[in-house]
Each structure stands twice: as structure tokens, then as C-alpha cells.
Amino acid sequence: MASTCCSQAAVYLRPMDVLTRLRLLAGPVLKFAPGKLAFALKKRSAYAALRRTASRGTTYSPLSKAPSLRHNLFPMPSASWHEQHEQHEQHEQHEQHEQHEQHEQYEQHGGTLSTWLESIAEHRITVADSVFGARRAGTEWHAPYVHAETFRDMRERIAMLDADYVPIDWNAHPAAGVRWPELQWFADAQKHEHVEDASVAPDIRIPHELSRMHHWMSLALDKRYHRELRNQIVDVLAHNPPAYGIQWAFPMGVGMRLFCMLTATDWMRQLGTVDQELERIVAASAVDHARFLVETSEWSGGMRTSHYVGCLFGLLAAGVYVDTAEAAGWLKPAVHGLEKELEVQFLTDGMNFEASTGYHKHVIDFYVQGTALLRHANKSHPKVVPACSSQWLERTRKGVDALATLERIGMPLIGDNDDGMAVKLCGYQSQPVFMNDYVGAHNTHTAFEAFGLDVYQQKLYTLTARCGPVGQWGKGGHSHNDRNAITMSVGAVPLIIDSGCMTYTADPIRRNRDRSTAAHATLCVDGREQLAWPEDVDEGLFWMMPDNTNSTVLKRNLEEWEGRHHGFGNPHSRLLRIGEKTLHCQDTYAYRAGEVCAIRFPLGEDVTFDNGIFSNDGTAIATLTVAGGERVWLEEANFSPAYGISRKNMVLCIGVTNSTTTWTISVLQ
Secondary structure, three states: OOOOOOOOOOOOOOOOOHHHHHHHHOOHHHHHHHHHHHHHHHHHHHHHHHHHHHHHOOOOOOHHHOOOEOOOOOOOOOHHHHHHHHOHHHOOOOOOOOOOOOOHHHHOOOOOHHHHHHHHHOOOEEEOOEEEOEOOOOOOOOOOOOOHHHHHHHHHHHOOOOOOOOOEOOOEEHHHOEEOOOOOEOOOOOOOOOOOOOOOOOOOHHHHHHOOOOHHHHHHOOHHHHHHHHHHHHHHHHHOOOOEOHHHOOHHHHHHHHHHHHHHHHHHHHOOOOOHHHHHHHHHHHHHHHHHHHHHOOOHHHOOOHHHHHHHHHHHHHHHHEOOHHHHHHHHHHHHHHHHHHHHHEOOOOOEOOOOHHHHHHHHHHHHHHHHHHHHHHHHOOOOOOOOOHHHHHHHHHHHHHHHHHHHOOOOOOOOOOOOOOOOOOOOOOOOOOOOOOOOOOOOEEEEOOOOEEEEEOOOEEEEEEOOOOOHHHOOOOOOOOOOEEEEEEOOEEEEOOOEOOOOOOOHHHHHHHOOHHHOOOEEEOOOOOOOOOOOOOHHHHOOOOOOOOOEEEEEOOOEEEEEEEEEOEEEEEEEEEOOOEEEEEEEEOOOOOOOEEEEEEEOOOEEEEOOEEEEOOEEEEEEEEEOEEEEEEEEEEEEEEOOEEEEEEEEEEEEOOOEEEEEEEEOO
8 A cells, every 4th residue: 555645643732822822813703702701701700600509508409399390392203203213224225316205314223213222221321432331339429519418419319219220320431431520510520631541532522422311202202111211310310410520511411401301201291101200300400400501501702603502402491391480581582592593503505504514413403303392382382482483494494405405315424523413312323303394305406505515416326515614603613624525425335435523522633633634535735734723632623723725616507516725825626527427527736846645535434446446345336537647546544434433444545746637437337
């Protein structure tokens, strides 16, 4: 194999320096600086107030004053959903795009619902690389700075667990052998000490994902598991008191757990399980969750992202379900805030503003589930729960139509993808949006112009071409260096892929490698990035330097697409000609003396390349011809089909020595 071109060296990352901070501040986010400063002061004050309250007494709301809950507000999956899901492994791949897509979404689930329920009940809860199970023996619950009344209320709830129930270790990263203490103050729990003998780098994102408790809704779907659901809810609430531990460290996760807890309890009752003691605990905890969110919602001085939507989503659920005047005070601003965020979070083409297809799915799911909850609750409680406005419904529909297009071609992973969603019923992996009542129109070519993504659906292959902004008002927190990058699938086989997103803070080197130019199917100049990022082990992992790439799509129609960017100084333009069986490309770049350039194609996991032929599991599927390239070679690499999961693959490289390189991929029938 040839030596690596455009490889990412294992450089030492240091904390962000003052000059870099000033450069970032002077960029597009400058207008948010006053708001962020004010927010930081407000946050500091709110956190201090929460700690003072915790030092004076319990952080739990009293069970004796638990409010009542409204019921029968969130619709359960239909009988056809269950039937189709149970049969999803038997479905054959549809060959014609014109067929109804409703069945296709179930093929993407990672396992049957019944298998997932059995695993949860056996305390084998899989999240990315980890399986959460029984709590380790000998772990103490004592912490000297926690008020005695909080311990009293913890013991009261622990006593409600069944005698044979074994508590789960909710605060670990099992694959790394690392855990966070339950009774650490929430603001301190976002950090952890490095453990030298950890088998893998500890990733706080793993317990953060679990903290959303998606699987509670799964357990609620089957009456046989309602007792297990009851014990798990009590387990989490008893051993993780409000404002203590990693379960409370991320307000967005608190909001999502609040929704899952309330809807799971609702589904239990809809199936005939009435557990008044559990409902009393849930109602009291809903108050704790909502009050916490009021004080900690991630507004970020106006520079808000999906995190803020998640906080509003939780307040929406609490406002709908909890039957008190205080809850009505949560509902109104939650609905207003979510409606306003539709104009912020989504672009004019319906796509999310964070330059990530994964985050588009994540955020639109909040709105799909929130819409379903509001619609059904409004029918039974019209004087309390407002109806969705026409603007709300129209913008949500546009976002779902965009998602339907992406799902139809296999959900290309543009930008970061951490598999976040509002509802997951069949595991913690990403899955089709539950209750997707909208069916997007099928188009041979769909242009998401504001996002900078074009989707082509030919009879024999599908193609995406990306050349657009970094998102987040120029911050680029979840974007990648993917200008002029493509993905391509032949039938159901991913041929050319995006390398995905393996991790965030657990491994800064891998994080930067995944978002590098070299990890995407585009032209790469060795030692340079289309857009630089701060060399920082923490917050810099969610920044791009001010965007000077001048990225634009020059041409887009049914037969041609052309993108151009100036990320390397001299422009790189890519002209694609889309045929029925062929994809022809002309890459143009006036490289400088001494530069080493290559066109890179990360290949699908089972795809090989030899003597001009792409094969999948031994079957030839396409050919490649090149003109103007120096040589063609393969490199070993890694990609991430889902957050926390790493797989080996190959990268096909074409050396560039001329200003113009042409290549053609021809699909074999």
C-alpha cells in the first residue's frame, strides 16, 4: 500500500490560547458575545442559587404534595407498526423507488422490539460500545456535602423497589471501566479524571445518552414488562436525586428523560396498568425536572442549538401532563419557544442549520413527537393545551419531507452524527422517526440549497453532493470539512461513504480526524484543511475557525452539479455529470509547487477495489476509469457507522498532478 496522503498526524492538543479565542470572537458569532456574557452571569447566579437550596434541605419535591397527572395524551404505536416491525427482517429490498416507503423504515431498525425488551429486562442495556448492567457491589451512596433530608428521601424511594430488583449502574461508561459518582453536584459531573488503565478512552457522551431513558417507552409497550419499568424509574429517581450526578449534568438530557418518563407512564395506563404509587413518584419528579430546566435551559446567550430545543421539549411534556397552575406556566413559554425555534433551527429548504443530517433528524424528531403530543392533548384539554399553529405544522412538514428524502437513500451521514433522537423504541441506535405521518414526495433530484446538499436518485444508484456552510451561525460545532464531498450507493450497497462521527471529547485526535477533509470523498491537500479548527482538547472540538472558503454551488440540475470552494486558497471545483448508469466527474485545482494532492473515496465496509473494479462481497458492482491522475492506491482507514462504533474500511486515492483530473464510475447491472 502507498504511503498515506492527507493523513492526520497524532499531534498534541493543548488548551485554546487567548489569540485563538479572540479570532473566534471576531468571527460571525461576534453578535452573540454580549448575550453570551449576560447568559454566563445568569447561569452562574442560577447554579449558585440551586446549590444554596440543596445545602438547606432536600432537592426532591415531597411525595405528599405530588400533583395529579393527565392521561391518554400521547398516541401509542398502531397495530400495523407492531406487525410491520416484527416482520421487518423478512422484508426484501424494494427495487423501485416508486413503491411506498412505509415498509422501508422498519428495515432500518437494529433488532426486533421483543429482543430489545428481553435485553432491557435482563439489565443488558446497550448504548454504543457499552452494555449497562448491575451496579457494582461495594459502591457507597454516602457524600458528606449532600443534605440529610435528601438522603432521607432517597431511602424512602429505594424502599419502594422490589426486593429482588437489582439496581443498574446508570452512571458508568462500562466499556472504559469508568463511572461517575451519583452524588456529585451536577455542574461538576460533566468532567471526569482520566483513568490510565481504562480499556478505551472514557466518553461522557455514553452515559449522557443513557440518561435520556428512551428504553422506558419501550418497556411501556408490553404489559409483561411494566413491573420492570416501574422498578427502573424508581431506581433512577432514587439513586440520582435532583441536581446530583451525571444524570442531571446535561439539561437537554433531563428534558428528554422527562418526556420519556411521562409518556411511558401514560402508555402503561393506556394498556390497563394503573400504578398510583408510581404515578405519584413520577408526578413529583416531573416537577423536579421542570423546575431544574427552568433554571438551566441551554439558551447560551441566544447562540442556542438542539440542546435548547431539548430543554423546551421537556418543559412542553411537563406542561401538558402535570395538572397544576405552575405547569401551565411551563407550557406557554415552551410552545412559544419551540415555535420560534422552528425559524432558527431549520433553513428555508427544510434542513437543520447545524450542517449535519444527523442533527436534522435529531431536531425534527423533537417536533414530530411534540406535534403528536400537542395535537392529542388539545383534543381532550382544549382550554389548557393550545393547538399547533399552521406555521408550526407547515415548517415541521417541510423538515419531515426533507428527512424522508434522506431516509429513502439510506440517511447519508453529513457532518456529526451522535444518533440523538427524541424517541427510540427499539434500541439506542439511530432509527426511523416514530410516528412519521408524512410521506415526502419522490424526486429524481432534490436540492437543499440553503444546507448545501443535493440528492440524486437514479434507477441504479443514489448520489449526494455537498458544498455548503458550516452552520451554527458560522461556529461549525457539528460540521465537517466536506465541501465538494460525495456519497454514493449502488442499489442497497454503500459504495462511497462519509466517515461519520466516532466520538467527541473522549478522543480529540479521532474527533478531528473524523471531521477532517481526508475523511470525506473530495480532493485533499496534504497538511491542509478546507477550514481549520482550534487545537483544543475541550470546547475547540466544537468550533471551526471563521469560514473563508467561499463555498458555493455553481450549477445544479437533473444532469449536472458543480460546486466550488477556496478552502486551500486556490479554488477547487468539482463538476459532476449524472447519467443513468455513470457518474462522470471533472476535478479542477491549480495546486502549488510542493503540494501533495489526492482525490479520496472512503469505501463502504464490505467494498473492495482491484484493477479498476469495485466489488461487494466478491460481486462486481461498478468500475472506475481515471484520466489525469498520477496513480491509484488504497489505504486502510476507519469509519463510524454510528456514534461510539468504529469499523475498518479502505480509502481509494487518486494522485493529482494536473490541474484537471477526470474520473468516471460506471455501475454494472
